[in-house]
Amino acid sequence: MIPSLKVRNKEESRFFLNRRQRKFITSILSAILLVTVVVVGVLLDEERIATNLITRNLAPSLDHPFGTDWLGRDMFARTIMGLSLSVGVGLIGAIGSTSIALILGMAAATMGKVADRLISWLIDLFLSVPHLVTLILIAFTFGGGFKGIVIGLMLTHWPSLARVIRAEVMQIRSAEYVQISRQMGKSKWWIAVHHILPHLTPQILIGFMLMFPHVILHESAVTFIGLGLSPHEPAIGIILSESMKYLSAGMWWLAFFPGLCLLLIVQAFDRIGENFRLLMDPTKSND
Amino acid sequence: MRKNVGRKIGIFLLLKGLRMLTLLVAICFISFLLVKNSPIDPIQAYIGADMLKVGPEQREKIAEYWGVDQPVMVQFLNWGSALLAGDLGTSMIFRRPVADVIGERFINSLVLMLTAWVLSGVIGFVMGVVSAMKKDTWIDRIIKWYCYTLASTPTFWMGLLMLIVFAVWLGWFPIGLGVPVGVLAEDVTIANRIEHLILPAVTLSIIGVANVALHTRQKLVEVLASDYVLFARARGERGFTLFWRHGLRNVALPAITLQFAAFSELFGGAVLAEQVFSYPGLGQATVEAGLRGDVPLLLGLVIFSTFFVFAGNLIADLIYYVVDPRTRESRML
Numbered sequence: 107m108i109p110s111l112k113v114r115n116k117e118e119s120r121f122f123l124n125r126r127q128r129k130f131i132t133s134i135l136s137a138i139l140l141v142t143v144v145v146v147g148v149l150l151d152e153e154r155i156a157t158n159l160i161t162r163n164l165a166p167s168l169d170h171p172f173g174t175d176w177l178g179r180d181m182f183a184r185t186i187m188g189l190s191l192s193v194g195v196g197l198i199g200a201i202g203s204t205s206i207a208l209i210l211g212m213a214a215a216t217m218g219k220v221a222d223r224l225i226s227w228l229i230d231l232f233l234s235v236p237h238l239v240t241l242i243l244i245a246f247t248f249g250g251g252f253k254g255i256v257i258g259l260m261l262t263h264w265p266s267l268a269r270v271i272r273a274e275v276m277q278i279r280s281a282e283y284v285q286i287s288r289q290m291g292k293s294k295w296w297i298a299v300h301h302i303l304p305h306l307t308p309q310i311l312i313g314f315m316l317m318f319p320h321v322i323l324h325e326s327a328v329t330f331i332g333l334g335l336s337p338h339e340p341a342i343g344i345i346l347s348e349s350m351k352y353l354s355a356g357m358w359w360l361a362f363f364p365g366l367c368l369l370l371i372v373q374a375f376d377r378i379g380e381n382f383r384l385l386m387d388p389t390k391s392n393d
Numbered sequence: 394m395r396k397n398v399g400r401k402i403g404i405f406l407l408l409k410g411l412r413m414l415t416l417l418v419a420i421c422f423i424s425f426l427l428v429k430n431s432p433i434d435p436i437q438a439y440i441g442a443d444m445l446k447v448g449p450e451q452r453e454k455i456a457e458y459w460g461v462d463q464p465v466m467v468q469f470l471n472w473g474s475a476l477l478a479g480d481l482g483t484s485m486i487f488r489r490p491v492a493d494v495i496g497e498r499f500i501n502s503l504v505l506m507l508t509a510w511v512l513s514g515v516i517g518f519v520m521g522v523v524s525a526m527k528k529d530t531w532i533d534r535i536i537k538w539y540c541y542t543l544a545s546t547p548t549f550w551m552g553l554l555m556l557i558v559f560a561v562w563l564g565w566f567p568i569g570l571g572v573p574v575g576v577l578a579e580d581v582t583i584a585n586r587i588e589h590l591i592l593p594a595v596t597l598s599i600i601g602v603a604n605v606a607l608h609t610r611q612k613l614v615e616v617l618a619s620d621y622v623l624f625a626r627a628r629g630e631r632g633f634t635l636f637w638r639h640g641l642r643n644v645a646l647p648a649i650t651l652q653f654a655a656f657s658e659l660f661g662g663a664v665l666a667e668q669v670f671s672y673p674g675l676g677q678a679t680v681e682a683g684l685r686g687d688v689p690l691l692l693g694l695v696i697f698s699t700f701f702v703f704a705g706n707l708i709a710d711l712i713y714y715v716v717d718p719r720t721r722e723s724r725m726l
Contacts, residue, residue, distance in 0.1 A: 227415070231423075234416050234706075238661035239698045242683040246691065247427040319545055327665055330549050331680050346550060350669070358557045365550030372545035 129381040136374035140193065143371065147190020150183055166359050173359035175348070185364045188342040189371055191335070195252075196322040199259030203321070204314045207264040208306075211271025215279060216298070225272075229265040237262050241324060245333040255334045259321050267313040271306060278305050308386045315379030319372040326368060342368045405714060406707075413703050417696070421476065424695045425469050428688050476696075482689030486681055491693040494678065499697070502674035504586075506663050508594040513601030514652045520602060521609025522644070526636060528614060536610075540603040548662050552596045552669035559592060593666040600662060601655070608651050612644045650712055656705025660698055 123131070166173040172181035214225035232240070241258045248254030278284060284301050292300075328334040329343025337344055342364050349360035475482065481491035524536040559565050613636075616622060622639055630638065664676030671677065675694065682691040 230412070231416055231419055233657070234699050234702055235420060235695060236657045236660040236664075236698050236702060238664050239679060239695055242664075242679055243424055243427055243691065243695055246683045246686075247431045249431060323545070323547055326547055327549060327661075330547075330665070331668055331683075333680075333683050346547075346553060350553065353553065353556055353561055358561070361550070361553040361557065365547060365553065368550065369542070369546050372547075373542065376541070376545050 126385065129385060133378050133381040133385075136378050139374050140371065140378075143186060144190045144193050147186045147188075147193075150187055166363075172363040173357075175352075175357075175360055181345075181359065181363060184340045184345060185342070185367050187340040188345055188364065189367055191339060191341050192322050192325060192368065193371065195256060195259070195325050195335075196318055198256050199263065199321040199325065200314055200318045202256070202260030203263040203317060204267065204310060206260065207267035207271055207313065208310060210264065211268040212275055212298075212302075214268070214272045215275035216294075222272075225268070229268060232262065232265045237324065238327065241328050242331070242333055245328055250333050251336055255325060255328055258328070259325060262324070263317050263321055267310075267317060270309060270313060274306060274309055275302055278302050312379060312383045312386065315375060315382055318375045318379070322368070322372055322375070402711070402714065406711075409707055409710065413707075416703075417699060420699055421473065421692075421696065422469065424692055425472065426465070428692060429465055429468070431686070431688075472692075481693040481696075484682075484690040484693075485687045486685055486690065491689050494690060495675065495693055495697055498673065498675045498678050501672065502663055502667070502676065505590060505594055505597070505667070505672065505674055506659055508590065509597035509601060509662075510652065510659060512594065512598035514605060514648070516598065517602040517605030518609055518645075518648050521606040521648070522613060522636065522640070524606065525610045525613035525617065526632075526640075528617075533610075536606065540607050543600055543603040544607075546600060548596070548600050548665040549669050551600055552593065552666050555592050555596050556669065589670075589672070593670045593672050596666050596669075597659070597662050601659065604655060604658075605648055605651055609644050609648050612647050613640055616640055616643045646712070646716060650709040653705045653709035653712070657702045660701060 172185055174180055175184075210225050210228070214222045235243075240262050241255075244258035244261060245254040248257060278301065284297060287297055287301060325334065326341070326343040326346070329341050330347045331343075332347065334343055335341045337348075345364045346361055349357070349364075352360055472482075479492070481495070483489065484491050484494050487494050520536050520540075524533045527533050616639065622635070625635055625639055660676070663674060664679055666672070667674045667676035668680055675697070678690065679694045679698075681687065682694060
């Protein structure tokens with residue numbers, strides 16, 4: 107029995123890496139991919155997507171890996187710039203949402219029963235309208251554009267993370283070492299900074315990483331609908347909604363590659379977040 | 394005993410209803426304020442292309458007629474009291490009562506969402522069960538990979554792919570809309586409608602499968618690790634019989650509940666799918682209302698979608714409450 111087990115283990119660790127190390131490496135690779143996309147997207151100059159009527163409607167080739175659109179713009183450059191824009195918007199949205207979740211979650215757990223009731227009611231309020239409808243409503247309020255979408259994303263993604271943080275803080279608060287700390291006369295602020303916050307940090311980071319994909323997907327969805335970023339920006343949502351007009355002409359590359367890239371980016375984030383969670387949780391990191 | 398349960402469910406429903414009521418009032422108020430602060434001027438949106446033909450006096454008349462010149466609170470109370478009387482106002486795009494528009498669109502959307510809901514639920518459940526029963530085999534890996542990939546796929550991109558493959562390349566299905574172009578409303582057959590329904594419904598189902606499948610897999614893996622399954626295996630049960638006798642009832646309930654609780658995502662997905670396929674449903678109406686500044690329709694849709702989501706959550710809670718005796722017991726303590 108035991109020798110056969112050993113053989114299997116050896117087979118599994120062909121590259122002499124255990125699962126933990128493999129997770130670590132995939133995370134780093136995903137992170138490198140993300141950073142590259144963002145940096146390249148920022149560095150690419152506008153000339154790459156300048157109108158060039160000679161090279162119109164080209165199918166993918168070596169010169170233009172993703173083909174060109176009806177104005178002769180290189181789809182590869184547009185896609186990369188769009189992705190970097192998406193990641194930027196997603197970053198702002200996710201940071202804002204995480205901050206709201208942190209503040210409200212902490213407040214619900216520490217500021218007494220009334221605050222707790224109020225905040226859980228607020229969470230229910232935001233969960234009771236479909237995300238996309240809320241986003242449309244908020245985008246409409248701000249008349250569309252960058253501001254509307256960022257505020258909308260911030261205001262719609264915090265509820266589930268706030269719930270997690272609230273439960274976590276409640277648990278820590280009733281732990282014995284916190285009770286003792288309180289008995290020894292430490293102030294509330296001291297306890298919050300030295301006992302509660304360090305425990306929350308991994309939760310917040312993971313929540314942030316796992317929120318990111320949703321934020322990006324919602325951003326591109328609202329932009330696709332036409333209530334998000336303005337049509338002049340090279341956003342993925344814009345590219346895809348423009349491509350709809352040319353689909354029946356058989357120009358599949360306009361929609362296929364940008365969407366695929368968005369999918370890859372979202373998955374990279376998801377992978378990092380999941381791996382992060384597994385690596386940080388000692389009970390799970392070994393299975 | 395039975396009477397007791399009935400009464401408890403009544404109280405449970407009452408409490409839920411009260412909570413719903415407070416939420417609904419708040420949503421009405423907040424969305425009203427949001428819409429009021431929009432830079433899109435309702436009169437401008439109403440006039441639209443006839444801008445040159447409408448003078449300032451006429452604008453004032455419209456404003457007065459609509460009561461736009463009154464304070465916000467008065468407007469809200471006017472709107473709210475009309476709402477209570479069942480009057481949602483008149484849609485500016487369709488020039489018809491909002492309730493009519495929503496009713497008509499909802500039937501279209503309902504067919505779409507129901508098809509997608511049932512399909513994704515059943516397929517997802519089966520996938521989750523297969524994946525858990527065959528844990529750590531290649532089929533499990535494929536299903537897991539599929540679900541994780543699908544979870545990060547943009548719905549509208551999936552719709553576009555379906556369009557490219559099945560409508561443009563293969564030409565099996567029409568490119569969009571709910572009915573054929575150039576055919577009178579009376580001549581539209583059920584077959585036509587179904588033909589136009591398939592692609593959006595399939596798109597929504599493909600995306601919706603992931604959640605249920607992963608959840609069911611997780612639950613069933615837990616069940617299969619339990620002592621009673623170990624004992625059943627020791628008695629010689631295996632395969633489908635084992636699942637039928639010990640697994641099904643344990644995993645079916647969470648899956649059904651999850652499906653009901655996912656109404657919010659279903660609605661969001663329907664908005665995108667309808668937009669891609671130009672399917673004349675609620676989602677498309679929402680987008681149109683947002684883009685063209687049709688305030689009454691937008692508000693009506695927000696309220697309606699809230700009801701829709703709430704109904705899903707309520708059914709989910711109720712199923713758990715009625716079917717699973719454990720939740721009742723914990724409430725008594």
